[in-house]
Amino acid sequence: MEPDTRPEAAADGAVVEFDAVTKSFGADAPALDEVSLTARAGEVVVLLGLSGSGKSTLLRHVDGLQAPTSGRVRVLGTDVGAASSRELRRLRRRVGFVFQQFHLVGPLTVLENACHGALGGLRAPRLGLPLYPRSVRRAALEQLDRVGLADRAFQRADTLSGGQQQRVAVARALLQRPEILLADEPVASLDPESAHQVMELIRAVAAEERLTVLCSLHQVDLALSWGDRVVGLRSGRVVMDAPTAGLGRDDAMAVYSRVGAPAPAPAA
Amino acid sequence: MATAPAPPAPAPPPGGAPAGGPGPRTLPRPRPASAAAALTGAALLAAAVWSLIDLRINVATLADSAGNAADFLSRMLPLDFPPLAELAPPLLETLAIVTAATVLSVVLSVPLAVWAAGNTAPGRPARAAARAAIVVARAVPDVVLAVLFFRILGFGALTGVLAMGLHSVGMVGKLYADAVEQIDEGPRTALRAAGASRLQELVGGVLPQVLPAFIATALHRFDVNLRISVILGFVGVAGIGQEISHALGRLDYQRGMALAVVVLALCVAVELVSVAARRALLPGTEQRAGGLARLAARVAPALRARRAGARDAAEAPEGAAAAGADPRAASAAALASGRLTPRWTAGRVRRALAVGAAAAAVAASVAAVAAEAGAGGSRAPLEALALFWPPEAGGIGGRLLEGLLLTVQIAFAATLLGALLALPVGVLAARNVAPNSGVAQACRMFIVVVRGVPELILAIVFVVMIGLGPVAGTLALSIGAVGLLGKLVADSVEEVDPGPERALRAVGASGPQVFLSATLPQALPAFIGHLMYQLDVNIRSATVLGIVGAGGIGYELLNAARVQEFGTVTLITLMVFAVVMAVEALAVRLRRAAA
Numbered sequence: 124m125e126p127d128t129r130p131e132a133a134a135d136g137a138v139v140e141f142d143a144v145t146k147s148f149g150a151d152a153p154a155l156d157e158v159s160l161t162a163r164a165g166e167v168v169v170l171l172g173l174s175g176s177g178k179s180t181l182l183r184h185v186d187g188l189q190a191p192t193s194g195r196v197r198v199l200g201t202d203v204g205a206a207s208s209r210e211l212r213r214l215r216r217r218v219g220f221v222f223q224q225f226h227l228v229g230p231l232t233v234l235e236n237a238c239h240g241a242l243g244g245l246r247a248p249r250l251g252l253p254l255y256p257r258s259v260r261r262a263a264l265e266q267l268d269r270v271g272l273a274d275r276a277f278q279r280a281d282t283l284s285g286g287q288q289q290r291v292a293v294a295r296a297l298l299q300r301p302e303i304l305l306a307d308e309p310v311a312s313l314d315p316e317s318a319h320q321v322m323e324l325i326r327a328v329a330a331e332e333r334l335t336v337l338c339s340l341h342q343v344d345l346a347l348s349w350g351d352r353v354v355g356l357r358s359g360r361v362v363m364d365a366p367t368a369g370l371g372r373d374d375a376m377a378v379y380s381r382v383g384a385p386a387p388a389p390a391a
Numbered sequence: 392m393a394t395a396p397a398p399p400a401p402a403p404p405p406g407g408a409p410a411g412g413p414g415p416r417t418l419p420r421p422r423p424a425s426a427a428a429a430l431t432g433a434a435l436l437a438a439a440v441w442s443l444i445d446l447r448i449n450v451a452t453l454a455d456s457a458g459n460a461a462d463f464l465s466r467m468l469p470l471d472f473p474p475l476a477e478l479a480p481p482l483l484e485t486l487a488i489v490t491a492a493t494v495l496s497v498v499l500s501v502p503l504a505v506w507a508a509g510n511t512a513p514g515r516p517a518r519a520a521a522r523a524a525i526v527v528a529r530a531v532p533d534v535v536l537a538v539l540f541f542r543i544l545g546f547g548a549l550t551g552v553l554a555m556g557l558h559s560v561g562m563v564g565k566l567y568a569d570a571v572e573q574i575d576e577g578p579r580t581a582l583r584a585a586g587a588s589r590l591q592e593l594v595g596g597v598l599p600q601v602l603p604a605f606i607a608t609a610l611h612r613f614d615v616n617l618r619i620s621v622i623l624g625f626v627g628v629a630g631i632g633q634e635i636s637h638a639l640g641r642l643d644y645q646r647g648m649a650l651a652v653v654v655l656a657l658c659v660a661v662e663l664v665s666v667a668a669r670r671a672l673l674p675g676t677e678q679r680a681g682g683l684a685r686l687a688a689r690v691a692p693a694l695r696a697r698r699a700g701a702r703d704a705a706e707a708p709e710g711a712a713a714a715g716a717d718p719r720a721a722s723a724a725a726l727a728s729g730r731l732t733p734r735w736t737a738g739r740v741r742r743a744l745a746v747g748a749a750a751a752a753v754a755a756s757v758a759a760v761a762a763e764a765g766a767g768g769s770r771a772p773l774e775a776l777a778l779f780w781p782p783e784a785g786g787i788g789g790r791l792l793e794g795l796l797l798t799v800q801i802a803f804a805a806t807l808l809g810a811l812l813a814l815p816v817g818v819l820a821a822r823n824v825a826p827n828s829g830v831a832q833a834c835r836m837f838i839v840v841v842r843g844v845p846e847l848i849l850a851i852v853f854v855v856m857i858g859l860g861p862v863a864g865t866l867a868l869s870i871g872a873v874g875l876l877g878k879l880v881a882d883s884v885e886e887v888d889p890g891p892e893r894a895l896r897a898v899g900a901s902g903p904q905v906f907l908s909a910t911l912p913q914a915l916p917a918f919i920g921h922l923m924y925q926l927d928v929n930i931r932s933a934t935v936l937g938i939v940g941a942g943g944i945g946y947e948l949l950n951a952a953r954v955q956e957f958g959t960v961t962l963i964t965l966m967v968f969a970v971v972m973a974v975e976a977l978a979v980r981l982r983r984a985a986a
Contacts, residue, residue: 226577243586
């Protein structure tokens with residue numbers, strides 16, 4: 124791993140730290156239950172777990188889309204739970220987020236959707252391409268080319284296929300020049316061919332930009348080949364947190380077994 | 392039958408335990424909730440029938456009035472059209488007032504909707520306040536607002552603008568809030584995750600999603616306000632309505648009916664312009680005449696369906712590109728071209744021109760109204776408001792109650808008659824039920840034409856034929872119901888899930904069998920909702936028509952305003968409000984039982 128130059132990284136290089144984080148929604152069982160977790164700069168952390176195990180909730184805590192009920196989340200030196208809305212905005216500019224459902228604004232052009240990645244650095248609200256500075260539009264077009272869609276710039280976003288929409292969403296995140304990339308099952312809604320294309324794209328840009336990545340996935344093989352570390356969640360609890368080096372497929376699959384202890388033993 | 396909310400007969404429970412009696416139960420036990428709803432429906436139907444009888448609306452009355460028709464025609468023909476130079480000023484003034492009022496309602500409704508919508512409200516108290524403001528705006532009739540603003544501003548154009556503009560917030564604000572609540576939250580979350588501020592999130596993530604509904608609602612309200620402005624002419628708001636009121640006051644039917652024809656033409660022209668505007672501003676959205684409360688709701692699914700279709704279409708070129716040219720090369724070429732704004736296609740030029748024209752019309756209207764604003768100004772606003780409080784009966788409490796009863800009777804009778812006319816027409820106008828497309832189109836066309844005729848014009852025609860009184864008002868409202876109720880019924884029949892219809896057709900059911908067993912059960916809750924909505928609309932309209940001669944509480948309202956018993960005006964407003972609220976509460980319960 125290369126030397127860490129980022130100022131906010133703690134001495135041990137941690138850029139994301141969860142310390143006994145619990146998140147409850149009403150009276151239900153907590154979505155996150157005493158989660159502690161660390162991601163170091165440049166590390167690729169893959170989250171595994173069944174649907175509803177708390178992966179999305181965990182990711183949404185990283186850039187303060189949700190606040191912890193108890194415990195502490197520190198990201199890039201910011202205490203997310205205690206941050207003011209201004210501090211949160213500043214943090215979010217440095218954290219890119221790719222969602223399972225792409226979340227593009229359908230009626231707007233592809234280029235304007237990519238430009239949305241720059242909103243955190245712009246002051247006034249805007250609607251319509253001409254209201255974005257030329258430099259932003261230029262940079263957005265470059266990011267669109269990076270995902271291979273610059274020729275679609277002036278098409279309505281909702282006329283693109285799912286895979287194309289997710290690539291636009293990646294371009295939008297890249298325009299932020301993020302230090303951390305969060306991806307919430309980024310290919311779960313795509314057909315196998317598009318899924319492969321989008322996943323390769325995310326892997327490539329994450330490597331080029333040396334991003335710290337937190338990504339939830341369902342593909343265990345992909346998790347093992349790409350991730351530096353695999354974190355398994357079950358019912359909001361961390362049941363596995365291990366480097367991928369030396370981890371077998373069966374060990375990782377244990378996360379998905381509904382019963383049994385957190386021990387990474389093959390299910391009988 | 393029309394109002395009785397018989398619940399669809401549910402299938403017998405599969406494998407129900409055989410009871411100790413003669414065999415398994417094949418009919419469901421009546422639910423207390425649906426029994427209560429059926430009882431309520433029956434009571435409403437009985438009230439409507441009683442109203443019809445009590446108002447003496449029957450074949451004999453209608454036959455009598457048919458005799459008057461000839462007499463009426465001789466009095467109104469030949470139509471006496473004023474010269475254009477005389478006609479243009481009141482016409483333009485009406486258009487300016489209506490435009491400015493609609494713009495005012497939109498400007499007020501956008502922030503109110505953001506506050507009132509559950510997903511964008513800044514907090515519970517703000518939400519409650521915004522919703523209360525919208526309900527109050529809807530509850531206070533524009534006529535009452537006009538009376539109030541006359542005291543403050545005098546008889547200027549601004550009075551009409553404020554009265555209509557503020558009252559419109561009741562509808563526009565509600566539909567806007569509904570549209571905001573229906574958005575996809577995803578894009579908003581994505582913008583927030585990118586560091587967007589709250590305002591950036593609303594403008595960049597929410598507004599593009601609701602814009603089609605916002606524009607469609609505004610154009611629809613413009614249409615409604617145009618009709619209302621004619622009625623406000625009868626209480627003193629300048630424009631074409633005042634000219635009609637003066638002509639009829641002089642018993643100059645030739646001039647009055649000529650002006651009514653002009654209003655009719657104006658309504659049709661406005662409808663055409665608004666369809667064109669919708670087409671230019673909302674490329675590709677499906678065109679339908681405005682449909683009040685359902686408008687916002689329909690825009691979203693229509694767009695979604697279109698989007699899905701478009702997405703399928705987009706797959707094709709991608710595949711083709713992969714097979715032929717290199718998509719990466721196309722992207723690189725686009726980047727190299729350095730183009731950062733879309734091309735000026737014909738569609739984009741059209742849209743820009745439409746936006747420009749709309750902006751010019753709004754600016755001209757606001758300027759015209761502002762130029763006239765200095766005209767009145769007789770009292771300080773608070774002083775004028777104080778005149779309206781406390782509400783008092785002014786010693787005619789009994790007469791007011793009688794008037795209210797008459798108005799409610801008119802509304803009930805008109806809703807029943809209207810439903811009898813509108814249900815068959817509306818059902819046959821639905822493409823999935825009509826025996827052939829010719830019938831469906833003819834019925835649709837009939838509905839559109841009826842919708843085009845302002846209720847006021849209908850009322851005037853009936854008043855002249857039958858004489859002043861509740862019968863004329865009832866008939867006018869029942870014809871008007873065909874336009875609104877017929878359209879709502881047709882739309883909700885077309886919106887049912889086609890799956891069950893196909894399944895029944897596949898087992899060999901006839902057209903009427905398919906309608907009764909598959910279509911009707913699905914559309915019934917919507918029918919009941921529409922009927923109650925029509926009753927609600929009719930109570931308000933019956934009040935307003937009272938002002939122009941149908942009698943009832945509206946007549947008392949006009950009298951109270953004339954003799955400056957403003958406390959009585961307030962009391963009447965509250966009475967009508969209470970009735971409307973009671974109907975709304977009933978509607979909610981009925982819908983819940985039928986759903």
